[in-house]
């Protein structure tokens with residue numbers, strides 16, 4: 618084992634991200650040390666960097682999604698062995714210090730780690746953890762303190778197909794989170810599954826389970842009307858997988874029937890919200906390590922290999938960026954500027970050059 622690794626480091630809030638040599642951490646008790654083979658980029662990475670959100674301790678290394686190989690076990694770890702292929706989500710400590718995946722080695726607590734599906738490449742698997750958590754946990758989490766629609770999980774008795782005949786609308790079905798939300802809706806039996814996206818992604822989204830793809834460029838009133846027509850009745854559950862204040866949120870709220878539930882991936886104020894309508898707005902929380910996500914997160918992580926290996930779930934399409942960690946900043950700029958469509962950008966930290 619080397620003692621040093623390359624990491625993409627932000628020295629202080631708003632400073633540029635630079636590749637540096639830093640020490641490889643030792644796994645604490647209950648943690649594993651993972652050699653990261655692939656890491657995926659998320660919109661939250663540029664938001665933290667450019668808006669100064671969430672992270673309070675610098676220098677910091679961002680990154681929320683990765684896959685790799687366990688290379689060392691912390692004290693007391695029996696669930697994993699050296700050599701296991703895993704997926705892992707970036708995590709925070711109580712001081713808002715981030716332990717991110719934009720580096721070559723990450724020590725992570727077991728709450729954030731899962732076995733990697735054997736039929737996925739490292740690059741495909743890197744795009745799984747945050748997207749699947751952000752879609753699945755606000756739908757199925759049964760914990761009392763969780764913000765969740767509390768659907769019966771499809772993995773529990775009676776959960777598979779339980780919501781047959783009930784319509785669902787997923788705003789932003791092409792987003793990484795949206796693609797997983799569509800697939801969860803399919804397993805839970807919802808029908809029709811209506812989604813909004815650019816129409817060039819319609820075939821992809823139908824292959825995941827969408828029954829109708831509505832052009833996301835429709836004016837909001839036209840979109841609301843079209844979705845209501847297709848649903849043929851009340852839509853009690855809406856999942857806004859992009860939650861854009863001046864674009865999708867108002868329409869998603871209007872599409873949600875009075876008394877229904879709207880899951881939003883970012884907790885922005887809802888334009889035109891009428892609290893007396895009885896609509897419930899649920900803020901997705903996609904960190905496996907959040908205490909309210911512990912139980913459901915563990916159950917979901919344990920289901921991930923089977924979901925993909927059985928073919929029930931398909932991974933996001935990926936695009937591998939050149940240059941290892943040095944390719945991340947340009948990739949995050951593309952995410953910020955909306956210059957990706959139904960694809961997850963991935964880099965291979967071990968390819969980072971001196």
Ligand SMILES: NC(=O)c1ccc[n+]([C@@H]2O[C@H](COP(=O)([O-])OP(=O)(O)OC[C@H]3O[C@@H](n4cnc5c(N)ncnc54)[C@H](OP(=O)(O)O)[C@@H]3O)[C@@H](O)[C@H]2O)c1
Nearest residue numbers: 660751789791792793794814815833882901902903958959
């Ligand atoms: N709360 C949490 O814990 C949590 C965790 C993860 C992510 N998030 C948030 O969830 C959001 C989605 O993340 P992601 O990684 O899934 O995003 P992403 O994959 O980068 O989203 C890109 C997609 O958004 C779609 N899109 C953009 N504007 C749209 C609109 N007006 N209507 C419909 N679709 C639109 C595009 O679809 P087309 O290409 O079809 O046009 C594009 O393919 C981000 O805001 C992220 O910060 C929250």
